Amino acid sequence: MKLRVIATLILVIGAVPMATAYAAPASDAAASTAPVPNAQETSAADESSASADGDADYTKLYIESDHDHPELKPGESGEFTITVKNGEDESVEVNPHLYVSPVGEDRVKKSWVTIEGDTTIDAGEKETYTVTVEVPSDAKKGYYNGQVAFTDETVAYPGRPARPVHAASISLEVWRPPTVEIVSNTYLRGQVEAGDSMTKQIVIENSGDQAVPLSPQLKSERRYGGSSSSVDPSWVDIDAPNQIAAGETETVTVTVSTPEDADNGRYDGNLDLGLKDPARNDQNSYWQEVSLNFEVWSQPEEPMTTSFQVSEDAEDVTLTLSPRSAMYGQSSSDKQSSFDVTFVSPSGETVEANRVKVSDRGHVDLSDTDDPSVVEQGDYAVRSGGQEFVYRVDDPEAGSWDVQIMPENTIGFSYEIARNESSS
Numbered sequence: 001m002k003l004r005v006i007a008t009l010i011l012v013i014g015a016v017p018m019a020t021a022y023a024a025p026a027s028d029a030a031a032s033t034a035p036v037p038n039a040q041e042t043s044a045a046d047e048s049s050a051s052a053d054g055d056a057d058y059t060k061l062y063i064e065s066d067h068d069h070p071e072l073k074p075g076e077s078g079e080f081t082i083t084v085k086n087g088e089d090e091s092v093e094v095n096p097h098l099y100v101s102p103v104g105e106d107r108v109k110k111s112w113v114t115i116e117g118d119t120t121i122d123a124g125e126k127e128t129y130t131v132t133v134e135v136p137s138d139a140k141k142g143y144y145n146g147q148v149a150f151t152d153e154t155v156a157y158p159g160r161p162a163r164p165v166h167a168a169s170i171s172l173e174v175w176r177p178p179t180v181e182i183v184s185n186t187y188l189r190g191q192v193e194a195g196d197s198m199t200k201q202i203v204i205e206n207s208g209d210q211a212v213p214l215s216p217q218l219k220s221e222r223r224y225g226g227s228s229s230s231v232d233p234s235w236v237d238i239d240a241p242n243q244i245a246a247g248e249t250e251t252v253t254v255t256v257s258t259p260e261d262a263d264n265g266r267y268d269g270n271l272d273l274g275l276k277d278p279a280r281n282d283q284n285s286y287w288q289e290v291s292l293n294f295e296v297w298s299q300p301e302e303p304m305t306t307s308f309q310v311s312e313d314a315e316d317v318t319l320t321l322s323p324r325s326a327m328y329g330q331s332s333s334d335k336q337s338s339f340d341v342t343f344v345s346p347s348g349e350t351v352e353a354n355r356v357k358v359s360d361r362g363h364v365d366l367s368d369t370d371d372p373s374v375v376e377q378g379d380y381a382v383r384s385g386g387q388e389f390v391y392r393v394d395d396p397e398a399g400s401w402d403v404q405i406m407p408e409n410t411i412g413f414s415y416e417i418a419r420n421e422s423s424s
Contacts (some may be wrong), residue, residue, distance in 0.1 A: 047245035056154055056167050060087030061094075061121075065168040073176060075137040082129045082168045084150055086121040094119055096129055099149040099164050108146030108170055112136070115148060127288040132267060135174055176279035179208030180244070182288065188254060188271075191295040191411050195260035202252040202271075202290055206244040215274030215387075216252055218292075229293060231256070231269030252352050254292070262296050270295075295411060303340070306415075307371065310346075312398040313421040317343070319353065319391040319403060321419070323410035339413070340406040341391050346399030353391035353403075361385030 042172040062085040070078045086092050096115040117129030131148055149164035156162040192198040206212050216238050218231065240252040252273065267293040276282065306375040310317060323337035343351040365381040376382075396419075407413055 007114060015193055032420075034156045040212050044217055057095060059092055059151060061085065061150060061166045062087055063091065063150070063166055063168050063284070066309075070170070070172045071132050071136045072133065072172065072174060074135055074141075077132060077134040079130055079132040079137045082131060082148060083126055084121060084129065084166075089123050091120055091122045094121060094127075094150040094166075095152060096148060096150055098170075099147045099167060101145075101163065102161050104145070106135075106142050106144045107143070108144045108172055113146070113148075119189050120289045131169070131170070133172060135172075139174050141174050141176050141281075143210065144170075144174065146170045146172075150256070173298045178277055179206060179279050180212055180275055180277040180285075180288070181207070182273075182290070183249070186289075187291045188291065189291075189293045191257055191297060192256060193409075194258050194262040194264070194296055194298045197257040198294065199255045201251060202254065202273070202274070203249060204244055204252065204275070208244060208277065209246050211243045211245050212278070213238055213243050213274060213276050214250065214252070215242065217274060218270050219272050219289075220272045228266040228293075231267045233286055234264045235259075236269070236292075241392075244275075256292075256294060264297050266295050268294065297411040303342075303404040305402055306417075307402050307406050307421075308417050310396045310398050310401055310419055311421060313423075314398070315394070315398055315422050316418040316420050317396045318418045318420070319405075320358075320416040321389045321391070321405065322386055322414045323389075323407070324412035324414070325387070335409040337387065337406045337410040337413075339389055340408070342404040343393050344402040344404070345397045346401060351393055353393055356392045357388070357390035359388045359390075361388070 030061060063082065064085075065082045066080050070080070072078055084094065096119070098108065098110050098113045100110070100113070108274040112134055113131040115129055115133070116132070118127050121127045129148070147164055147169050149167040151164070151166045153165045154162040155165050181204070182202060183205050184201065185382040186202075188200040188202070190198050190200070202216075204214070218233050218236050218238070235256050235258055237255045237257065238252065239255075241250050244250045254271065272285070272291055273288045273290065275288040277288075280287065308317075319341060321339050321341075341353045341355075343353050345351055362385045363383045365383065366379065367381070403417065405413075405415065
C-alpha cells in the first residue's frame with residue numbers, strides 16, 4: 001500500500017531577549033514568515049505561550065516526518081514515522097497527541113490514530129515516533145486532515161484558531177477501488193467517406209453492487225483555428241441504455257453518418273458518458289470521457305496521372321501501390337481497397353497493366369500497448385501494415401510514359417514506379 005504524509009518542519013529558538021525567531025507549521029505557508037503575534041493578537045488560550053511584552057518563548061524542538069501521505073481504503077491501516085529533536089540544554093517532556101482544527105470539514109478522527117514513542121526527550125537527543133492510521137470499514141471516501149502535536153504550546157493569527165507550534169501534518173486520502181470501468185478503447189478513431197457512415201462501440205462494466213446511470217452526450221467544443229474541426233452533432237447517433245445494472249456489462253454504440261457534401265478533413269469530438277461511480281469523486285469526470293476523432297474523404301471523379309521516363313535498357317516497368325490505412329486504425333467500411341490502372345506509352349497507345357502481386361503487411365508486438373490500431377490476438381498485439389498492389393508492363397517502349405491511377409475505397413495511397421534494366 002502506498003503511503004504518503006506531508007512533512008511539517010518546525011524550527012523554534014527560544015530564550016532570546018526582546019526577539020524570538022521561529023517557523024510556523026508548514027500547513028500554513030502564508031504565515032510561515034509572519035512575525036510572532038503580539039499580546040493583543042494572541043487569544044486567551046495562547047497567553048501561556050507568549051511573554052508579557054508580546055515576544056514568544058517556545059521550546060526548541062525540531063520536527064521532521066518521513067514525507068508520506070497515507071492513501072488507504074476503508075478497513076486498511078498504514079503507518080509513518082516522525083522524528084523530534086530536542087534543541088534545549090535539558091530534557092523535555094512531550095505529549096504526543098492528535099490535534100484537529102475546530103473548523104473545517106473532513107477532519108481525521110482521533111479514534112483512527114495511534115502514536116507510539118517516549119514522552120521524554122533528553123537534551124540534544126532525537127526520538128522517533130510511529131504513527132499508525134487505521135481507517136474503519138464504514139469510512140466515507142474523501143480527504144482528511146489533522147496534525148500530530150508534541151506539546152500544548154500554540155500560536156494564533158488574527159481571525160484564525162490557535163494551532164500547535166510543534167506538530168507534523170497528516171493529509172489522509174480515503175479511497176475505494178473503482179467499480180465502473182470502460183473496458184474497451186476510449187479513443188474512437190477511423191475514416192469515413194462523405195455520404196457514408198462508420199460505427200464504433202464502447203463497452204462498460206459495472207462490478208459494483210448498485211446500478212449506475214448512463215447518459216452519453218456529445219460535448220460541443222468551440223475551436224479557434226487548428227487542423228481539425230468539431231464534429232457536427234447532427235452526424236452522431238448514440239444508442240445506449242439509461243443505466244448499467246450491478247454486476248453487468250453494457251455497450252454504447254456510436255454511429256457517425258456524414259452528408260455527401262461534408263468537407264474533407266479531420267473532425268474531433270468528446271463523448272461524456274454521464275457515468276457516476278460511487279467509488280469515484282464526482283468532480284473528476286475525465287475517466288468516463290471518450291475521444292472521437294475521424295477523417296472524412298471523398299471519392300475522386302478523375303484518375304491521378306503521373307509521367308515517367310523509360311530507357312532503352314528497361315526490361316519491364318512495375319508500379320507498386322499502397323493504400324493508406326485510416327488514421328489510428330482501419331476504415332470502418334467493409335469494402336476492400338482497389339485500383340484501376342492504365343499505362344499510356346510514348347506513342348499514345350493505351351496499355352492495360354497486369355496486376356501481378358498483392359501482399360499484406362503487419363506488425364506484431366509482444367509488449368503491452370495502448371495503441372488503438374492494435375488488435376489483441378491472445379499473447380500477440382497485431383497492427384496492420386496495409387496492403388501492396390503490384391502492376392507490371394513487360395518490354396516497355398523507350399520514352400515518356402504516363403500512368404493513370406483511379407483509387408477505390410481508400411483515403412489515400414503511395415506509389416512507386418520501378419524500371420528493371422538489363423546491363424549494357
